[in-house]
Amino acid sequence: MEVSFEPGSRPGGVLATVVGDLDLYASVEFCNLIVGKMREGFPRVALDVHAVSYLDSSGVGAIIRLVQLSRALGGGIALIGLNGTPRKVLEMSNIVSLVKLFTDKTLALAEWC
Amino acid sequence: MKQPLIFRKLIVDDRNELFDAQGMRFAEFPSDLSKVRHYAAAILADCPRDFLEGNLLEQQLSELIKNGIKHGNLSDPQKKLRIWYDLRKRVRFIVEDEGTGFQNLDEWNEFFRRRQTALYEQDFDTFLGLASYRGPHSDETDGGNSLIAALEYWNGGMIYNSRRNKVGVVRWYST
Numbered sequence: 427m428e429v430s431f432e433p434g435s436r437p438g439g440v441l442a443t444v445v446g447d448l449d450l451y452a453s454v455e456f457c458n459l460i461v462g463k464m465r466e467g468f469p470r471v472a473l474d475v476h477a478v479s480y481l482d483s484s485g486v487g488a489i490i491r492l493v494q495l496s497r498a499l500g501g502g503i504a505l506i507g508l509n510g511t512p513r514k515v516l517e518m519s520n521i522v523s524l525v526k527l528f529t530d531k532t533l534a535l536a537e538w539c
Numbered sequence: 540m541k542q543p544l545i546f547r548k549l550i551v552d553d554r555n556e557l558f559d560a561q562g563m564r565f566a567e568f569p570s571d572l573s574k575v576r577h578y579a580a581a582i583l584a585d586c587p588r589d590f591l592e593g594n595l596l597e598q599q600l601s602e603l604i605k606n607g608i609k610h611g612n613l614s615d616p617q618k619k620l621r622i623w624y625d626l627r628k629r630v631r632f633i634v635e636d637e638g639t640g641f642q643n644l645d646e647w648n649e650f651f652r653r654r655q656t657a658l659y660e661q662d663f664d665t666f667l668g669l670a671s672y673r674g675p676h677s678d679e680t681d682g683g684n685s686l687i688a689a690l691e692y693w694n695g696g697m698i699y700n701s702r703r704n705k706v707g708v709v710r711w712y713s714t
Contacts, residue, residue: 450575450605450680457679482598482605487682490670497667511593518688520658524667 427452429459438501439539440468441531445477448485448512457488461495469501472534476507481515489516493524504538506531544659547690548648555698557707560633563623568604570612570620570636575605578620586626590712596630599692602685603634603706610676611636611704629695631709640703643674647686654687 427446434440440463448456460471471492493503504526508516516522528534568578579601583591590596604620612618618637625631641647650672657666671683689697695709 449601451573453682454679480594480598483602483682483685483688484680485682486684486688487671490667490682490684493670494667511595511598514592514595515598515688518691519684520655520666520687521670521684523658523663524670 427456429456431463434468434470434472434539435535436470436539438468439470439472441472441474441506441535441539443474443477447480448475448478448488449480449482450484453482453484453488456485457491460492464492464495464499464501469496469499470539471496471501472504472506472528472531472539474506474531474534475512476509478512479510481512483515483519485512486515486519486521489525490521493521502526502538504528504534506534544655546652546655548651549644549686549690549697549699551644551699551701551703553701555696555707557631557696557698557709558633558700558705560623563625563631563633566622566624568608568620568622569616570608570614570618571616572605572608572614575601575608578604578622582622582624583626586630590626590630590710595692596710599689599710600632602689603632603708606685607634607636607638609681610641610674611638613638629709629711631695631707633705633707635705638704641699642703644699644703647672647674651687651690 430443432441496503506528579597607620621635623633654669693708693710695711698707
């Protein structure tokens with residue numbers, strides 16, 4: 427699992443591209459990386475997950491913790507390119523209602539971060 | 540008109556047909572948390588492609604295996620995880636660990652009832668606080684939501700034995 431960051435288009439905004447599986451082996455590192463960026467002053471996060479093909483309950487839990495923290499810091503979480511199994515898992519966990527969804531990065535940068 | 544809220548719940552029933560292992564294949568694994576996905580992949584090596592649904596079946600089976608190894612056997616390498624499985628016509632598993640059982644099952648059902656009520660009433664602040672279940676042994680790698688997705692995924696049932704260290708599940712597929 428790898429995470430890379432790009433500046434957002436508004437104050438407090440950041441775009442994070444995630445590549446790899448968000449499973450029980452990677453979710454803690456993933457969460458810590460995003461939390462670190464939030465605490466640097468970027469609580470409005472767009473996560474590009476189009477290259478994430480596997481998401482388990484640990485990954486869902488990490489996303490929930492990120493939503494909780496981002497809202498506490500006055501921001502929020504958006505997901506870009508959520509598809510396939512990760513989308514089904516988030517839907518089955520009823521978590522989709524807590525995040526904003528975008529189909530591509532350009533839209534997310536224009537409207538979210 | 541708003542649809543009525545229907546609660547699903549985890550059920551205990553020793554006599555349930557989901558515990559009938561006759562004709563099922565069997566595998567036994569040591570409690571190695573680093574090999575959860577490897578064990579799931581081994582079980583599903585010859586699973587019909589239509590049942591896999593991408594990697595959704597592997598993911599859901601991995602959750603059962605992880606729960607058994609981590610919360611059941613407490614990752615004790617001396618304790619085994621036993622899996623009976625049948626991949627014909629539908630997918631059915633029985634997963635048994637050697638632990639003391641899921642003693643917080645009733646508490647989890649109550650947590651789930653409150654969570655789903657908040658979601659139904661679109662009380663998202665309350666829902667966000669209840670998004671993850673935290674049990675007495677939860678740590679940062681526990682998402683606290685595997686059973687929530689499991690109740691949705693195992694559409695033919697998800698049943699525990701009375702000791703609560705064995706779960707039977709089935710998923711049916713439309714033809």
